[in-house]
Amino acid sequence: MATIKDVAKEAGVSVATVSRVINKSPKASAASIESVTSAMKKLGYRPNANARALVSQSTNTVGVLVSDVSDPFFGTMVKAVDKVAHQHGKHILVGNGYHDAEEERKAIELLINSRCDALVIHSKALSDEELIQYAEEVKGLVYINRDIPQLPGRCISLDNYKGAYIATEHLIRNGHTNIACVASSHNIEDVDQRLEGYRDALKANNIKLSASYIEYGSPDSDGGEIAMTNLLTKSLPITAVVAYNDNMAAGSLSVLEENQYALPNQMSIIGFDDGLIAKYLHPKLTTIRYPIQMMAEKAAQIALALSKSESVETDPMIYSPTLVQRASVGRKN
Known part of the structure; x- marks a missing residue:
């Protein structure tokens, strides 16, 4: 050589x-x-x-950590970071954390040791304390889908509570009171926040439902199928479902169709994320828009600015979810 x-x-x-x-x-x-x-x-x-x-003193790379790059949600995030990176003449390195503390830690360490110019990190398993230490070590590091009060201006997140509240309230406004929830089994704060939003919307409208109306599964179509199947076996008078994300909603829809439910006349369902799949389900999925592309682009821009010691806004950046109405929610007579 x-x-x-x-x-x-x-x-x-x-x-x-x-x-x-x-x-x-x-x-x-x-x-x-x-x-x-x-x-x-x-x-x-x-x-x-x-x-x-x-x-x-530059590798012309931007490091990105996601949970699983094969998930369309994270694919959108990676593409958005890559777009900004290319605008600055850089390429990206991607690591998967799988919502596992050790995997996230190893991936972050690898990206840091690879001397990336900037880092956009989606970490749900590591503690605030550990993430603060990484931020102190790497000036061009920004966290996405995470709100750490000690790191103002370096965290971009979504109001998950508000999104679930809006979703549940939309069903209530359409006359539904027996509303089930298909939740993620992952032990992350997003799950707790969305469950809290669901419960508080019910409470605000004087609707009392037992814990039997909540079922858990992996946050994908398979998990949605399992959770929906479990709900149906309980013979509860359910007329509507709030799903943790669009993929779980898709799995739930599949089970409902197999059991000959007329949608949305007999059963309504609402998703979360507004991923590409939402437009191509039958019926087209009413959902909550998660502006991950916008958030990821912003995170990459801030990370690159910080890496060059440029000044950035220091206010908390918490994005608001919005309702996207399609055809999967019907009015309860």
């Missing part, structure tokens, strides 16, 4: 000159650029990325 010394010898220049060409120094002459580039091509030499980073 060719070395930088081999390139210098082939080009008839010093190692320092090769280094200047590789790192695009303005001191490199046109003649040296041409001779070094020709030598590198002839010898098949590729500059070492880490060595270049040490010289330029």
